[in-house]
Amino acid sequence: MKFIKALSCATVLAGCVFSGASAADMTVGFSQIGSESGWRAAETTVTKQEAEKRGIDLKFADAQQKQENQIKALRSFIAQGVDAIFVAPVVATGWDEVLGEAKDANIPVILLDRTVDADKSLYMTAVTSDLVHEGNVAGKWLVDTTAGKPCNVVELQGTTGSSPAIDRKKGFEEALKGHDNLKIVRSQTGDFTRTKGKEVMESFLKAENGGKNICALYAHNDDMAVGAIQAIKEAGLKPGTDILVVSIDAVPDIFQAMAAGEANATVELTPNMAGPAFDALAAFKKDGKEPPKWIQTESKLYTQADEPQKVYEAKKGLGY
Amino acid sequence: MSMIGLYGKRLLPQFIALAIILGLVSIAFPGFFNLQIQNGRLYGSLIDILNRGAPVALLAIGMTVVIATKGIDLSVGAVMAICGAVAASAITSGYSLPATLLITVGVGVLCGLWNGILVAVLDIQPIIATLVLMVAGRGIAQMVTNGAILTFNDEGLIFIGSGSLFGLPMPVVIWITAGILVALLVRRTALGMLIEAVGVNRRASTLAGVSTPVLLIAAYVLSGLCASVAGIIAAADIRGADANNAGLWLELDAILAVVIGGTSLLGGRFSVAASLLGAMIIQSINTGILLSGFPPEFNLIIKAAIIVFILVLQSPKLQGTLAFFSRSNAAPKPAESKAK
Numbered sequence: 001m002k003f004i005k006a007l008s009c010a011t012v013l014a015g016c017v018f019s020g021a022s023a024a025d026m027t028v029g030f031s032q033i034g035s036e037s038g039w040r041a042a043e044t045t046v047t048k049q050e051a052e053k054r055g056i057d058l059k060f061a062d063a064q065q066k067q068e069n070q071i072k073a074l075r076s077f078i079a080q081g082v083d084a085i086f087v088a089p090v091v092a093t094g095w096d097e098v099l100g101e102a103k104d105a106n107i108p109v110i111l112l113d114r115t116v117d118a119d120k121s122l123y124m125t126a127v128t129s130d131l132v133h134e135g136n137v138a139g140k141w142l143v144d145t146t147a148g149k150p151c152n153v154v155e156l157q158g159t160t161g162s163s164p165a166i167d168r169k170k171g172f173e174e175a176l177k178g179h180d181n182l183k184i185v186r187s188q189t190g191d192f193t194r195t196k197g198k199e200v201m202e203s204f205l206k207a208e209n210g211g212k213n214i215c216a217l218y219a220h221n222d223d224m225a226v227g228a229i230q231a232i233k234e235a236g237l238k239p240g241t242d243i244l245v246v247s248i249d250a251v252p253d254i255f256q257a258m259a260a261g262e263a264n265a266t267v268e269l270t271p272n273m274a275g276p277a278f279d280a281l282a283a284f285k286k287d288g289k290e291p292p293k294w295i296q297t298e299s300k301l302y303t304q305a306d307e308p309q310k311v312y313e314a315k316k317g318l319g320y
Numbered sequence: 321m322s323m324i325g326l327y328g329k330r331l332l333p334q335f336i337a338l339a340i341i342l343g344l345v346s347i348a349f350p351g352f353f354n355l356q357i358q359n360g361r362l363y364g365s366l367i368d369i370l371n372r373g374a375p376v377a378l379l380a381i382g383m384t385v386v387i388a389t390k391g392i393d394l395s396v397g398a399v400m401a402i403c404g405a406v407a408a409s410a411i412t413s414g415y416s417l418p419a420t421l422l423i424t425v426g427v428g429v430l431c432g433l434w435n436g437i438l439v440a441v442l443d444i445q446p447i448i449a450t451l452v453l454m455v456a457g458r459g460i461a462q463m464v465t466n467g468a469i470l471t472f473n474d475e476g477l478i479f480i481g482s483g484s485l486f487g488l489p490m491p492v493v494i495w496i497t498a499g500i501l502v503a504l505l506v507r508r509t510a511l512g513m514l515i516e517a518v519g520v521n522r523r524a525s526t527l528a529g530v531s532t533p534v535l536l537i538a539a540y541v542l543s544g545l546c547a548s549v550a551g552i553i554a555a556a557d558i559r560g561a562d563a564n565n566a567g568l569w570l571e572l573d574a575i576l577a578v579v580i581g582g583t584s585l586l587g588g589r590f591s592v593a594a595s596l597l598g599a600m601i602i603q604s605i606n607t608g609i610l611l612s613g614f615p616p617e618f619n620l621i622i623k624a625a626i627i628v629f630i631l632v633l634q635s636p637k638l639q640g641t642l643a644f645f646s647r648s649n650a651a652p653k654p655a656e657s658k659a660k
Binding site for chain 2: 035036037038040041157160161186187188189191193194195198199200202203204206207223226227230234235236253319320
C-alpha cells in the first residue's frame with residue numbers, strides 16, 4: 001500500500017516537472033452543465049477566454065443538463081490523463097464514486113459555481129459566489145441610498161424553494177435589519193423570468209395604490225427586474241426615479257436599462273469562476289500549495305455611476 | 321329551448337366558478353374591480369386578467385379542437401418558444417413586420433402539420449406524437465436564439481404585446497377575435513359536428529365518408545397556429561424571446577382550461593367559449609393569488625385546491641347526486657333536469 005502511495009506521489013512529482021514550469025502545457029477538462037441560461041453561456045465563454053489567455057488547452061464537454069453525461073465526461077477526462085478537471089455540477093449528490101476515481105488518478109478537481117454533497121477531500125476547491133452576500137450588497141445599497149427616508153420595498157423572489165431565492169432574500173433582509181425606514185411590503189415569486197416579473201409587478205402596482213406606495217423594487221435577478229421595469233412604465237411611472245430598482249446578476253440588458261436611467265443598481269454574479277480556479281491551480285502546480293476549500297468570488301456592485309453603457313458593450317459579446 | 325338558453329346552460333358552471341373566484345379575490349383585495357383609463361387604455365386588475373390570460377386562452381382554443389378529436393397537443397408550450405424565437409430573430413435580422421409575422425405563423429403551421437401528420441397519417445398516439453415536439457421544440461428554440469434572451473426594439477412587434485386597440489390591450493383583442501372566429505367556423509358550418517364525430521369514433525366517421533386525416537391534421541395545424549400567435553404575444557410582451565421559459569408548462573394550463581371548460585378528454589362534444597372561460601378562471605386564480613399578498617409558498621396549494629373544487633363540482637357523479645336531490649325536492653317536473 002505504502003509502495004503504491006509512494007509511486008503515485010512520484011507520478012505527481014514527475015507531472016510537475018514536465019508541466020509545472022509554465023501553465024502553457026496544461027490540459028484542463030471542463031464539464032459544463034449545459035446552456036440552461038444566458039449566464040451559463042457567458043460562464044462558458046469566459047472560461048474559454050481565461051484558458052486561452054493562460055495558454056491552457058481546455059477540453060470542453062457540454063452535459064446538456066444531465067449528470068450521467070457529466071460523469072461520462074469526467075471519466076473520459078481521467079482516461080485522457082488531463083492535468084485538472086473543472087466541473088459545474090448539475091446536481092449536488094451522486095459524485096462520490098467518480099470524484100474518487102479522479103482522486104485515485106491524482107487529478108485535482110475544482111468545482112465551479114455550485115458545490116456537491118461529497119467528502120471535501122474528494123475535490124481540491126470550490127469556486128462559488130456567496131448568494132447571501134449578494135443579497136446583502138443589494139440591501140446595503142438601498143439602505144445607503146434611502147439614507148433614513150421611509151421607503152416601502154417590494155420584492156420579486158426567485159423560484160420558490162431554490163437556493164438563490166432563499167439566500168438572496170435572507171441576505172437582503174439581514175442588510176435591512178435595524179433600518180426601520182425600510183419595509184418590505186410585498187414579496188412574491190417571479191420564477192426568475194421576465195414574463196413573471198412583469199406580471200407580478202403589475203399586481204404589486206395595482207395592490208399598492210397604483211404604485212404610489214412603492215419606493216423601491218428588489219428583484220432576485222435582473223431578468224425579473226427588466227420585466228418589472230416595463231410594468232412600471234406601462235403604469236405611467238418612471239422606473240429608476242419614482243421606483244428605485246435594484247437587482248442581482250449583472251446581465252447586459254440591465255446595464256442598458258441603467259444607461260437609460262430606468263434601473264439603479266445591480267450586484268454582479270461574475271461569470272468568471274474559471275479565472276480564480278486557474279490561478280489556484282497554477283499555484284498548486286507550481287509549489288504544491290493547496291488552496292482553501294472555498295474560494296469566494298467578488299460580488300461587485302454596479303450603479304448608474306459606473307458607465308453602464310460601456311459595461312453593456314463589454315458584456316454583450318459574452319453570450320449572455 | 322332557445323339557442324341562447326342552451327348556450328347559457330352549457331356555460332353556467334364556468335360562469336358560476338368565475339364569479340365565485342372574482343368575489344373571493346375582491347374580499348381579499350377590495351380595489352379589485354376598480355377600472356380607470358390610463359394613457360388611453362383601460363387599466364385595472366380585471367384587464368390584467370384578460371391580458372395575462374391571453375397566451376393560455378389562445379392555446380386553449382386550439383387545444384379544445386384537438387381534444388375534441390380525442391387527441392391532445394403537448395407541444396404548444398414549446399411551439400410558443402420556437403415561434404417567439406423565430407419572430408425575434410426575424411425582426412432583428414431586418415425583416416419587415418408583416419414578413420416577420422408571416423414567417424412566424426408559417427413556422428407555427430409547420431409545427432402543427434408535423435404533429436398532424438404523425439397522428440393522422442402515421443397513426444401515432446397523440447400524446448406520444450406531440451411529446452416529440454414538446455421535448456425537441458425547446459431545443460430548437462434555443463438553437464434559434466443561441467441560448468440567450470434575444471431582445472428587439474421594433475415598435476410594431478412590441479405593439480402586439482403591449483399596445484392597445486379600442487382601449488383594450490392588444491393581446492385581449494387578439495384572443496377574443498380568435499375565439500369568435502374559431503367558434504363561428506366550427507358552429508356555423510358542419511365542421512364542429514364532423515370534429516366531434518371523429519372524436520367519438522374515428523373509424524365510424526371514416527366509414528361514413530368523413531375525411532378523417534384532413535380533419536385531424538387541420539385540428540393540429542389550428543393548434544400550432546394558435547400557439548404561434550401566443551408565442552408572438554409572449555415575446556412582444558417582454559420585448560425579447562426567452563427560449564428557456566416562454567410557454568413553459570403552458571400546455572398543461574391549456575389542457576386544464578379545456579377540462580375546466582367541461583370538454584371531455586375522451587373527445588366528442590366541445591365548447592370553445594367554455595374553454596376560454598376556463599382560461600380566464602385559471603388566470604383569475606393566478607392574479608388573485610398575486611394580489612392577495614399570500615407568501616409565494618402557498619401559490620400552488622391555493623391554485624390546486626380551487627381547481628380540485630371546480631372539478632369536483634363538475635364531476636358527473638356529483639352532478640348526478642345533486643340532480644337526484646333537486647328532483648326529489650321538485651318532484652312534479654322530473655323531465656326538466658334530464659334535458660342535460
